Amino acid sequence: MKKVSVITVNFNQALVTEALLESIFKTNTYPNIEIIVVHNGAKTNDLPQWQAKYPDIVFIRSEANLGFAGGNNLGIKAATGDYLFLVNNDTEFTAGLTETLVNTLDNNETIGIISPKIKYFQFPDTLQYVGFTPMNYYTCRNQCIGQFEKDNGQYDNLSQPTGFCHGAAMMLRRKAIEKAGLMTENFFLYYEEMDWNEHIKRAGYQAWVNTNALIYHKESVSVGQGSPLKEYFMNRNRILFIRRNAPWNQAIVFYVYFMLLVVPRNTISYIKQKKYNFIGMLFKAVWWNITQGKKSTKLGYPI
The missing domain is CATH 3.90.550.10 (Spore Coat Polysaccharide Biosynthesis Protein SpsA; Chain A)
Structure with a gap:
């Protein structure tokens, strides 16, 4: 057994x-x-x-x-x-x-x-x-x-x-x-x-x-249903996942899609919901992926 x-x-x-x-x-x-x-x-x-x-x-x-x-x-x-x-x-x-x-x-x-x-x-x-x-x-x-x-x-x-x-x-x-x-x-x-x-x-x-x-x-007990922590890591790691796993040609399409569609759409959504601090989390998530390598151990967020 x-x-x-x-x-x-x-x-x-x-x-x-x-x-x-x-x-x-x-x-x-x-x-x-x-x-x-x-x-x-x-x-x-x-x-x-x-x-x-x-x-x-x-x-x-x-x-x-x-x-x-x-x-x-x-x-x-x-x-x-x-x-x-x-x-x-x-x-x-x-x-x-x-x-x-x-x-x-x-x-x-x-x-x-x-x-x-x-x-x-x-x-x-x-x-x-x-x-x-x-x-x-x-x-x-x-x-x-x-x-x-x-x-x-x-x-x-x-x-x-x-x-x-x-x-x-x-x-x-x-x-x-x-x-x-x-x-x-x-x-x-x-x-x-x-x-x-x-x-x-x-x-x-x-x-x-x-x-x-x-x-x-018991879904989302640990970080809550929409915390800045969750918003930051969901966006940061979505990009990081693509960097680590997608073929280069598909990754390029994703980067264009994310910057031209996802970032503006999410920003407008945050404004409508008056979650203004989430805007900073989104751009911080993007910036981390621009400035850090795929293996970087820097979280970019205070834990």
Whole structure:
């Protein structure tokens, strides 16, 4: 039986993380798992209380906030599992989740990464994810299949390749990580999992989704529904993703599209919404990509 390492990253959300842990204990019946919680630069150190309350969990504390990629990479380095299940701390497990994903990986060696069906925790009858379409590199846009649809069983029993797995919940084969490498940490927040998907596929593996496995997601607990932080990194990393992954001819079209259409459109939208500080975030995101190399570790934003 393959060992599964469940990895999650906590950042100033002790109660949210504890809810995830309790959901694992309540629903999990897969016997060969380890749970790793990365305490990622949080202001308060919850580890002493957690270690007493959850003695069988591996806790790792980083004094600095390493972001989504850096925090998960810490957990990956400490993990001993054959499969690594990276889950957002704002998710909650359901019965059979781990077994279903493990069985799918066991039965198909070409799968390097797989996600379950994801539904909104606050709206448990509403889908968030049952797969992604491939990326359009001319616009750096793709579609999240099923998002906001009522779950009437229309996507039940799907186990198939997908454009991308979802960063909120993705199980990976250790061998795929060894070939593709860890997540790129200079994304810090957003697009890093899509970049990782691309590198895993280039390493010869497939990305899959299995809708017979289900997890619930409390979307945008960590940064809020429209914060300057989110606006900056979404724009900065959208450009960075293209710089790292798109063929040069498609990248050129994207740059023209972004500067002549996206920047003016977003600026007008920010003005209409009176989110004037977002304008600066947008131009700061563009400027970072003009002045920094693809491997730059400078975030361009105070963390």
